[in-house]
């Protein structure tokens with residue numbers, strides 16, 4: 073017996089995103105570029121936030137008697153966040169090294185066509201014309217009342 077995939081809102085969001093990435097990046101090359109860019113953008117953000125938090129932390133230390141309002145994070149909170157983001161950055165760095173290997177791989181035109189073909193089967197375009205026509209037939213909506221008159 074096969075188990076039904078989970079339909080909670082998080083999973084549904086994941087399925088939608090998953091299918092969109094297949095639909096919008098249907099070739100091997102596009103998937104390489106997409107994943108490379110996503111890892112790099114994640115790293116860029118993490119590095120920038122780390123820098124900002126470190127700056128904030130040194131400011132907290134140089135202004136010990138400054139009144140801390142609730143908009144600001146305590147130095148403990150900052151230190152904890154820094155630890156976590158630094159860990160993530162280390163993982164991202166490892167993923168990047170693997171991604172570089174994947175990025176070096178080239179496939180033939182024939183294989184790229186296979187990728188495109190399979191992607192259409194896996195994630196058909198919800199706005200595909202055939203589908204829209206089919207839906208219209210199902211629902212029998214008179215979309216073009218003007219045409220009926222002629």
Ligand SMILES: [Zn+2]
Nearest residue numbers: 078079080083
């Ligand atoms: Zn779920």
